Amino acid sequence: MKQNTFLLTLSLLVAVFLSSCEKININEVPHPNLGISENEVTLALGSPYTFKATAPLYTSYINTWTLDGVVVSTQSSYLFEPKLAGTYTLVYTGTNANGTFRHDYTVVVPVPVVAAKPGSSKYISKVFDYLPAPGQFINEAAVGSPEQAQKIVGGINSLLSLGAFGGYVVFGFDHSVVNGTGYDLAIYSNPISGLTPWAEPGIVMVSQDRNGNGLPDDEWFELAGSEYNDPSTIKNYEITYKNPKAYEAVTWTDNQGNSGVVDINTFHKHNYYPEFASNQESLTFRGTRLRSTFGMYGRTYINSPFSWGYADSASEGDNYLTNKYNGFDISWAVNDKGEKVALKTIDFVKVYTAQSEKGNGLLGEVSTEIKGAEDLQMAQ
Numbered sequence: 001m002k003q004n005t006f007l008l009t010l011s012l013l014v015a016v017f018l019s020s021c022e023k024i025n026i027n028e029v030p031h032p033n034l035g036i037s038e039n040e041v042t043l044a045l046g047s048p049y050t051f052k053a054t055a056p057l058y059t060s061y062i063n064t065w066t067l068d069g070v071v072v073s074t075q076s077s078y079l080f081e082p083k084l085a086g087t088y089t090l091v092y093t094g095t096n097a098n099g100t101f102r103h104d105y106t107v108v109v110p111v112p113v114v115a116a117k118p119g120s121s122k123y124i125s126k127v128f129d130y131l132p133a134p135g136q137f138i139n140e141a142a143v144g145s146p147e148q149a150q151k152i153v154g155g156i157n158s159l160l161s162l163g164a165f166g167g168y169v170v171f172g173f174d175h176s177v178v179n180g181t182g183y184d185l186a187i188y189s190n191p192i193s194g195l196t197p198w199a200e201p202g203i204v205m206v207s208q209d210r211n212g213n214g215l216p217d218d219e220w221f222e223l224a225g226s227e228y229n230d231p232s233t234i235k236n237y238e239i240t241y242k243n244p245k246a247y248e249a250v251t252w253t254d255n256q257g258n259s260g261v262v263d264i265n266t267f268h269k270h271n272y273y274p275e276f277a278s279n280q281e282s283l284t285f286r287g288t289r290l291r292s293t294f295g296m297y298g299r300t301y302i303n304s305p306f307s308w309g310y311a312d313s314a315s316e317g318d319n320y321l322t323n324k325y326n327g328f329d330i331s332w333a334v335n336d337k338g339e340k341v342a343l344k345t346i347d348f349v350k351v352y353t354a355q356s357e358k359g360n361g362l363l364g365e366v367s368t369e370i371k372g373a374e375d376l377q378m379a380q
Contacts, residue, residue, distance in 0.1 A: 166285020183327030202368030225309020
């Protein structure tokens, strides 16, 4: 009796084992157990996450993880460490002789947003960089020095010259500026309006802190103004100024085969090349160059404004006479291919002189000037 019972028990165990083996067929197409089965995953910048694909018992296959088309792991897991905000495509495949299992992930890493707080300022909180091109005011403490650049922080009453084409200033706020309804940014300057206008148009660019390091070292986007698609506008313009190391005209050459000078005048008797620049031999600037609007109205020299979308320009299109500033919408942003870019927020702003015009000995070169900037969405 005991022997029969033992044989019966053994038979049952064998049956269970054989049944289990039928369920775990090593000849099947892979069926891994994914640590996360959703198709879209949202991760915070700087927060590592391990994606896993565990093979069932008694199965074997080759694991492959690809991130945006590049193989990043051949193990059963992959540690994704987001260092730059964006949308990524992560694909897992498990392969054996019988076929391939595939799962696609869309990994979203949002751009970090620094929210405005009760004590936040609507004005510039930090100037990150100031590198003017040569100009009559450059090297003068009151309007063309690094010390003066710091004075546009916290208000709109100082004045900073950016020099000739390409000269720029980069600044930010103590929070991210939201792309809201209407104008998001105000740039204050000192253009002259009326029948004898004097505008010195500057292009405005914006950037997001996609790597979260608090520095303006990510991709820049131009806020495309009224002249962006004009046939006379030159994209990817490049100009190089040579330091005369004296009170002399500053010579330049560009990538269009042209050459010329930034003239000196009798009102500013000093070197016009920025003596605080790290390179004291030459400076090269790149950007979008707008056509010259320099001319005369009767016996008066003028430099006419464009319709809208530029700093230091008394433009009717952005209601400068009413607002006393040039307004900018983050929705105007385009990348270096001219494609529209949807930005919910921005963290950094760059303004640079956009015309290459030496003017004359009385008025000097066309050089954008700014007095400060304001987050208009915060002000509302």
